[in-house]
Amino acid sequence: MAVLRAARLVIVWLFATFSLVMAPTALAAEKSEDDPGYWLERLEPALTRTSYMGVFVYARGDQVSSMQVAHRYRNGMVEERLVMQDGQIGEIVRRGMDVVCVLPRHGRMELNAAIPSGPFAEAFTNQLVPVDRWYQPEIIGDDRIAGHDVVRLALNARDSLRYSHQLWLERSTGLPLKGKVLSDSGETLEYFHFTSLTISDSLPDEEFMVQSEGREVSRTLAPQSSATPDQSMEGWTLGWRPDGFQPAAAPRSGSGKAVAFSDGLASFSVFVDTATGVGMPSGTSRIGATTVYMRKLEKGDEGFLVTVVGEIPLETALKVAESVEIEDSAVLGAVLP
Template sequence: MGLAGRLPLRALLMSLLLLVPAAVLADSGNSSGGQEPRSASEWLEQLGPALNMTSYRGVFVYSRGAQVQSLRIVHRYREGRVEERLVLQDGAGGEIVRKGMDVVCVLPDQGRVRLDDVIPSGPFAEAFSTQFMPVGQWYRPERVGEDRIAGYDVVTIALRARDENRYSYRLWLEKNTGLLIKSHVTDTDGRVLEHFQFTSLDITDDISDDELKVQTSGREIARTLGPKEGDHSSVGRMNGWTLDWRPAGFEPAAAPRSGNGKAVAFSDGLAAFSVFVEPVGRLKMPTGVSRVGATTIYMREVSVGERTFLIAVVGEVPPPTARKVAESVQIDNELSAEMPGS
C-alpha cells in the first residue's frame, strides 16, 4: 500500500489512542527541536505530530462532569513506531500496552473500569478528513501567554468559538515539542467543562523496553488494530438519513462502527459530534438531553411509517446545538424499510 493510500487514515489515527505509523506522518513536518513556532495556528499545526512523535512518560488527569480519571502513560516513538503503555490509576487498575498496531489489554479481576469496552472490537472508523481543518474560521486562535506546568515551559493558546454552536478551548503546549500538556473546554461563561492535564511529565527519549512491558497480572486480551480488507465502502455516506441542518463548519468526518444502526461523526476540526440513528427495539431509551462535562447526549424518537427510530446526538457541543441537530435528522423511507426490527 502506497503512502497516498494510507493518508485517509491519518486524521483518525491521530485522534485515536496516539496511534500513528510513521509513514503516515512523515510528510507532516515536525519542528521538534527546531525553531519555535510563533503564531497560534503554527502551534496548532504542530500539535498532532507532537502527540505521537514525542517520547515521554507521565501521569495525566482527566475530568468531566462527576468523573475523574487518572492514567499513567509511557509513550515512545522510535524508528517510526509508536509504543506505549497506559495504566489506569483508579479502581483496581488495569493496563493497555501497544506496540505499533498490536494491543494487549490487561483487565483487573475486579473493578468498574471496563477495559474491554475501551478497546474497539471492530475495525476503526475511517476518517476521510485528511487535511487539517481551517479551525481559524470557527475559532479565534490567540496566543494568550506562557506558563509553567509539570516542570515544563508552556505556551497557552486560546481558541474562542466564533458562534454559540460550539465550545471554546484553551490549550497548553510544551514549548519545545508542542506536546499538549493541559486543555480546558469551556462554555460561553468561561466555565471549565472538561479538564485534561499532565500532573507529572518527563519528556525524554530515554525510555527502556521494560517500561513498556505488561506488569499487571490478570486476564489478557490481545488485538491487532487496523481496518479490515475491503472495509472502505460505508465511509462518508449517511446511509438512509440526512441532516437538514448542522452547525457551520461541521463536516462528515468519520463513520464509526456501530452495532445495529447508522452513525456518522461530524467535526469542525476541533470539536466533534456523532449522530446515531437506530431502530428502536426491545430496549426503550429515555429521551431528552443530558451531559457529562463537555459531552452532550441528546436523544429523541421519531417514527417513519411503522418503524420507530432512536436518534442520538453525542458530542462536545452545547446542548442546544445537539438538540437542533437531532431535530434536523430526516430518515428516508428506504432506511425504514431496510432496517431489521428486533
Template sequence: MSRSSHQAAYHGVVTLQRGEDMQVMQISHSVSGGSTSEQLTKLTGQGARIVREDHPLDCVHTGHRLLQLGAALGAGECGVAEYYRFDVSEGERIAGRQAVRIRVEPLDMYRYGYLMELDRETGLLLKSSTLGRGDLVLERFQFANLSYGSPMPSSADVEVTHEVLGHPLPDSAMSAEDLQGGWSVDWLPRGFVLTEAESATASGRRTFTDGLAAFSVFLEPLSREIRSGEGIAREGSTLSYTRGLSLGGQPVLVTVIGEVPVNTARMVADSVRWAR
C-alpha cells in the same frame, strides 16, 4: 501540537478532572521504526489499562489532517480558524516545562472553547481546559509530570484491556456520497466532516469532527414506538443526547455522543433522515 502528540516519545502522569471527579492516569507513548504504541493506565478507581499497538506513523486521521493544513495555508485556506478565534500568549509552567498558551474561542454557539498550554519546545499539549458558556470549565486535562524518551515502567497490576485501533480512510474524509443507502445526517455545524461510518443500512454509527471536537451519531431501529421526549446525560465536556423519532413510519432511537453543547446535539438528531 497535532504532530507532536503522534510523533514524540514521552511518558508521564496526567490528571483528568470532570466536575468533582478527578482521575489520575499514567500514559506512555513510544515510537519505533514506522509505528507508534501507546499505553494508558488508570491509577485511581478500579484501574484499567488500554494498549494501542502498531499505529502507522504515517497514518494521519481526519481530525489531525484538519489541523495540519501545511501548504494549504499558502493557498489562503484558514482551516479551523474559520470556526474558532485563536489568541497566543505566554503560558505558565506545567510539569516542569515552559508552556505557550493558546485560547480558542468558538465563532458560533455550536461548539465549545478551549484553553490550551503547549510545551514551548515540542508543541506537546500539557494542559487543556474545555470551556462552556461564561468560560465555565467543563473538563480539565493536565500533565503532573512528563519525561521524553524511553517508556515508563509498568505500574501495579491492573485489569488489562486491549483496544483494536481502526484506521478509517486515512487519506481523505468521507462524504455523504460514500454511504450507500441507509441513513444520513442532514445538518452539521460548519466545519464538521464525516470521518467514520458503519456500513449497516438500517443502523450503525456516523462520526464527525472539526479537528478539535468530535461526536458520533447512533441510530437503532425499534420494534415499537416509544413515548416522545429526550434524554440527556453529561460527564465533563461529553454529552449523551437520546430521543425517539419516526423515520418513514419506522420508529428509531437516535443518540448523539460527543463534545458539543446540547442544542447542537438536538439539532443534529432532528436532522437524521433515511438516505435518498
C-alpha cells in the same frame, strides 16, 4: 463502575493519536513563536512523534481519573501504554494498530464500541481542517506545568455552535500538557492536566509491555475509512451539521450505524439504531463537555433511536438530531417497537 468509566477514558486517549493525520510541519518553521499558527501547526507532530512518560488527571463533570502514560514513536510506529491509577488496576497497551486491554475482574470490554470524547478524541480527520476558521487563536501568556515551560494558547469559538478551548503547550516540543474546554460563559466543562512528565527518546522497553494480570482483550484497529458520510448513512440522512465539521473516523455501536464529524478540535457522532422496546430512553444528559441527546423517531409502524454524542453544546446536538430522517427502514433492519 468507576473502573469501567476510567477505562473508557483511557481508550479515549488511544483514539486521539490513532485518528491523527500528519500535517505539513515545514510551515511552522516559517512562522514566529509569537504567531498562534506556529503552535497549531506543531500540535499534531507533537502528539504523535514526541516520546514521553508521565501521569495526567482527566476531569469531566464530577468524574476525575488519573492515569499513567508512556508514549513513543519508533521506526515509524506509535507505541503507548496507559495504566489507570485509581481503583483496581487496568491497562491498555498499543503497538501501531494492535491494542491489548487488561481489566482484571471486569471481563471483556469491547474496544470498538467506545464513544469518542475527551481531549483531542477523533478530532483530526482525513482532511487538513483550517482550525483558525472556526476558532480565533490567541497566545495569552507563559506558564509552567509539571516542571516544563509552556505557552498558553486560547482557541475562542467564532460561533455558538462549538465550545472554546485553552491549551498549555510545552515550548520545546509543542506537546499539550494541559487543556480546558470552556462554555460560552467561560465555565470549565472538562480538562486534562499532566502532574508529572518526562520527555525522552530513550524510554525503556518494559514501559510498553503488559504488566497487569487479568483477562486480555486484543484488537487490531482498522485504518480510518475513506468512506463518505453518505456511504455510512445507510437508510437515513442527516440534513444539517455545523459549518466546519468534516467526516472523521466513526465508532461502532451495537447493530446501528454511526457517522462522526470533527472541526479539528471537537467531534461528535450520530448513531441511528432500531428501537427494540417501549422503554427506550430519550432526552438529554451532559458529562463535562460531552453532550448526549437521544430522540425517538418513527417511520410508519417502525421505531428508531437517534443519538448524538460529542463535545458540542446542547443546542447544536439537538439541531443535528432533529435533522435526521429515515429514508429506508428496511436497510436499517427496523423491527416493530
